[in-house]
Amino acid sequence: MASPIEQFEIKPIIPALGFTNSSLFMVGGVALIVGGLLYATRNRSVVPDRFQAGAEILHDFVAGTLTDAAGRDGMKFFPFVFSLFMFVLTLNLVGLIPGFFTVTSHIIVTFALAALVIGTVIVYGLMRHGTHFLGLFVPSGVPVWLLPFIVVIEIISFISRPISLSLRLFANMLAGHIALKVFGGFVVALGGAGALAVLAPLPLLMAVALTALEFLVAGLQAYVFTVLTCIYLNDAIHPGH
Amino acid sequence: MSGNGARDGRDETSGSAADGDLSGRLERLGAQLDAKRPSAEHGSSPGGQQSGQSSAIGLAFRLSAEFVAGVLAGGILGWLVDRLVGTAPWGLIVCLILGFAAGMLNLLRATGAVKPVRPNGR
Numbered sequence: 001m002a003s004p005i006e007q008f009e010i011k012p013i014i015p016a017l018g019f020t021n022s023s024l025f026m027v028g029g030v031a032l033i034v035g036g037l038l039y040a041t042r043n044r045s046v047v048p049d050r051f052q053a054g055a056e057i058l059h060d061f062v063a064g065t066l067t068d069a070a071g072r073d074g075m076k077f078f079p080f081v082f083s084l085f086m087f088v089l090t091l092n093l094v095g096l097i098p099g100f101f102t103v104t105s106h107i108i109v110t111f112a113l114a115a116l117v118i119g120t121v122i123v124y125g126l127m128r129h130g131t132h133f134l135g136l137f138v139p140s141g142v143p144v145w146l147l148p149f150i151v152v153i154e155i156i157s158f159i160s161r162p163i164s165l166s167l168r169l170f171a172n173m174l175a176g177h178i179a180l181k182v183f184g185g186f187v188v189a190l191g192g193a194g195a196l197a198v199l200a201p202l203p204l205l206m207a208v209a210l211t212a213l214e215f216l217v218a219g220l221q222a223y224v225f226t227v228l229t230c231i232y233l234n235d236a237i238h239p240g241h
Numbered sequence: 242m243s244g245n246g247a248r249d250g251r252d253e254t255s256g257s258a259a260d261g262d263l264s265g266r267l268e269r270l271g272a273q274l275d276a277k278r279p280s281a282e283h284g285s286s287p288g289g290q291q292s293g294q295s296s297a298i299g300l301a302f303r304l305s306a307e308f309v310a311g312v313l314a315g316g317i318l319g320w321l322v323d324r325l326v327g328t329a330p331w332g333l334i335v336c337l338i339l340g341f342a343a344g345m346l347n348l349l350r351a352t353g354a355v356k357p358v359r360p361n362g363r
Contacts, residue, residue, distance in 0.1 A: 149342075153346060156343035160315075160347060
């Protein structure tokens, strides 16, 4: 029986280029997103067909999330946030197809995305607000003798943001896929266990329920990632309000 | 009918620009959708317990990630300080403790027990 971890193995496809199955699925995911959106917007009618309606729902959903968290100014980051959301959502969902590789279950991928977000926040915040952006680390109404500690803690708390952002997505995807694989393995093990085979449908039912849950988690985590991105961008746009 | 009521409400609340108009309409639409959604969910899935359980798992993941991230960030920072300044092991020790505090702060902020640095704009 295959180990539950085996599905996360990185296999080189074109070793010379460092092109792995992970890269393949990332390229495939991007192609799927771009192709799907181009197909959805091919007619651009006032009364949308079903694909265009889907694309519009995605657009409005992300735009709504962004303006809720970061206000009207946040819309200049819309292309960035929308790309992130689509990338994470698509790769989460693609990973749920049996036999497919889940790119977002690798922490280096999610951390790269989170580092991109926090890098944008820092660069944009410093560019637009200069040193005022650093006021983010100095909460008001703190006694002076406590301030050095609080500032250091706030800075560590800030550094922990990309880590928690990436950790959450990674842990959810990893745990879900391992749980699915383990319950799938139970079905096989019980099926080959003589009289105990009558129990085999139980883990099968569990696997079915878990699959449904995983679809929920895939969407939810993409959403959570997007919401937190928007909240962090809000810090860059309006620091110290 | 509801459109009429909405229009009246708009006139009362604002003598404002198209911006406030649009956001007000979006808000109302959101409220209406929220009113619809839970009932639709209950209708489609008998597993109400399942969804409650999954949100609890989600909360657990979220909170643990916040805390672990704080400690990790402190550890990484301390390790880097030690490496660059050569104060091993004091940088790591101090920053781990501060990271623990930062993790706690993250945790309390995530649960809403401590208010965020500033009230979230909108």
